[in-house]
Amino acid sequence: MRILGIETSCDDTAAAVVENGRHLISSLRSSSAAIQQKFGGVVPEVAAREHVLSILPTVRDALHAAGMDWQDVDGVAVTRGPGLIGALLVGVTFAKSVGSALNRPVVGVHHLEAHLYANALIAPIQFPALALIVSGGHTTLAYWTDHGQLAVLGETLDDAAGEAFDKGARILGLPYPGGPAIERLADQARPDRSITLPVARLGADSLNFSFSGVKTRLRQLAADVPDRAPELAFALQEAVAEALTRNIERAYEKYPVAHLYLAGGVSANRRVREKLGDWASRRQVTLHVPPVELCTDNGAMVAALGYYRLTKGERLGREEGPQTPWPLREAMAGARGEESGTCC
Structure with a gap:
């Protein structure tokens, strides 16, 4: 199962293809860090604009690097939150559009949980x-x-x-x-x-x-x-x-x-x-x-987590969009169908 992962939570536009949650096929990233340097940090409006400009070519390049066409994608995973609302909106909207055009399932994942799945690309958790x-x-x-x-x-x-x-x-x-x-x-x-x-x-x-x-x-x-x-x-x-x-x-x-x-x-x-x-x-x-290149925001971690979410039957609803703020404990409780709370 080959998952296209899309990450746009902050200033990096990233896309990757991962097979069965473990095997990294391709990973591309377009960063607006050089543009943000003049401001001394990330300006949300600038980041959102750069995502709009970068997302289509970045995804196309990731598919090309994987030797795939759009129809070869089995599912789409996208960072739903937390992050900059404008930046997230670009990624989620694009992912849902791809899913609708290809008739493929789409799942929104939590950015922090996704970071951990960079490790799954090295060895089973x-x-x-x-x-x-x-x-x-x-x-x-x-x-x-x-x-x-x-x-x-x-x-x-x-x-x-x-x-x-x-x-x-x-x-x-x-x-x-x-x-x-x-x-x-x-x-x-x-x-x-x-x-x-x-x-x-x-x-x-x-x-x-x-x-x-x-x-x-x-x-x-x-x-x-x-x-x-x-x-x-x-x-x-x-x-x-x-x-x-x-x-x-x-x-x-x-x-x-x-x-x-x-x-x-x-x-x-x-x-x-x-x-x-x-x-x-x-x-x-x-x-x-994870390797240094998978520590920062990337699409591979999103695709890896997306595989496990999609195989459990999770889907991003037609009316669901970005979610921020989105505490991790709340996301985990929601995944279990429970009320959020502290651990143990």
Whole structure:
């Protein structure tokens, strides 16, 4: 079953073809990041306009790279939310139009759950597992017991990990997107234990995250020691990686699983991978991380998740459109036909 996946939640227009939820046939992406750089971040109206211009050629190129024609598509999966409403509207409308024209089923998927399925393109998912999704707009920790069975354990209370990098980069005068720029600058840092940033403590039982304090302290230090930008970037990277690792350890104490899945744009950060890898090695847990090219938004992850949703009979209704905001716990409860709530 060959699924066409379409992703337009933010500034990347992406399309891919995946067979049976596991085998990546083609994956193409058109990014408006270069256009957004002049604004220092994503402007929703600009992103939506670029999606309108890019979506048809991107999908055509993905099908061509797969050696397929439109009629060879067995189903369509599209990111329904969360994200920028204008950007999502472009993708969902296009996907529904393709489905209607070809008489193929269409399913809308949750962006965060889709990120995890980048791992399914490398090897079958092993349940039960802990799942950590870290991206520009979201930081979510979940207990993953089966396809469509994610119980949210903790979320960000303010800035997400990716936002901490983007806003930190802006403070340090670095370009958008901030994550790669922070990593490059941190590589130039000299050892200096006197420059550190706080890791929020939200209570012994809390598995939530908070990164706003890191941003505030970084701004103060940038004013005090403006000539130490590499060391400040290094400290920011360490604080984010430490916050993620601490909550993984706390979650593991409650759910001692054998597998940890990492996903989202921040999972491309080398220091985050190293620190979680060290933790996993100590705990004899297998850490699963997608290739860097599948960490950021892409159509392959959408197609992979879409396969499992379509085979369960899920469909995007004629009157259904983008959904944002769309909390992951609410999406998971809806998939089970339950009321939303906290985990366990």
